[in-house]
Amino acid sequence: MSEPSMQPVEDFTKVESIFVRHRNCLLVRGQFTPIFTGYYIHLMESKQRYDNEMDATLKDLLAVLTLHLTARPWAETLAWTINLRAPRVNYFATGSSTFENITGRLFTKDVREPDRNLLYSQTSVSGEKPRVTTVALETNDAIEWIEHYYKQSEQRPAKCFRLDDENYALIAAQPGYDEEWFDELDAKKVAAITEEEQTKVLETRKFHFNCGCSLERILPSLSSWRDRKDELFQGEEFIKVNCPRCGQTYEVRPEDLDED
Structure with missing residues (x-):
């Protein structure tokens, strides 16, 4: 070799x-x-x-x-x-x-x-x-x-x-x-x-x-679930969300959806 x-x-x-x-x-x-x-x-x-x-x-x-x-x-x-x-x-x-x-x-x-x-x-x-x-x-x-x-x-x-x-x-x-x-x-x-x-x-x-994606940029796409966290997470500690542009996986936790 x-x-x-x-x-x-x-x-x-x-x-x-x-x-x-x-x-x-x-x-x-x-x-x-x-x-x-x-x-x-x-x-x-x-x-x-x-x-x-x-x-x-x-x-x-x-x-x-x-x-x-x-x-x-x-x-x-x-x-x-x-x-x-x-x-x-x-x-x-x-x-x-x-x-x-x-x-x-x-x-x-x-x-x-x-x-x-x-x-x-x-x-x-x-x-x-x-x-x-x-x-x-x-x-x-x-x-x-x-x-x-x-x-x-x-x-x-x-x-x-x-x-x-x-x-x-x-x-x-x-x-x-x-x-x-x-x-x-x-x-x-x-x-x-x-x-x-x-x-x-x-x-x-x-x-x-470089995609430029981040958890902070992914979260707005989940904003509609803010008042339905139980339905989204179904008792899980986190869910995995993929960036649609590059496929990178991010772990999203219930507290991540809370407003600043």
Whole structure:
């Protein structure tokens, strides 16, 4: 067995937004080991475990949503839910450019069976009504989900790639883009864009895996039970409540529902 790497893992995944001159395309790329490390620490601490294939798909979803967030304007919060027919599962991921965080989880119990695979996207900006988009999907591959989303919702082509060493890249066409060049792009060509094309870094954002949930944030959802504690707890010392965003479990005791 080889010795484990002694190189430190950064706390954040740095995501670059790069304009490809003369091709009129936006390249967004990042190395996702920091986010994936945070994700696995979270699973360990919250005692969650996923099927290997579903786990890999959720990691892809976390990566592509982070890239998409970086391609979008600042101050947006995005939430994607993917409802699949087979396996019957909901993938959920959400992130915020304001707080530079990304989180997600799987739902495998009591999942509604849709008549087709669907992606539900919600975009939230402070002070505005959330915008919701629904896109039908044809595959179970998160890389193809983001490409299909761009085609149907953004109404412009995009390509997404898993590269070596947990690097991911998204390249989205802009008005007047070089169609022939774009159509010929593959993983090898995308990995070499900054060496072979004229590019300009537009901005850099940093993301980490973090939900931001806490017992204090969970309690308001139980406020309607404040006068019905006996019915809620049924003689138990505490109940367990899961965060809907990341699956973290919290123990709630009757006294926690008392008003300050």
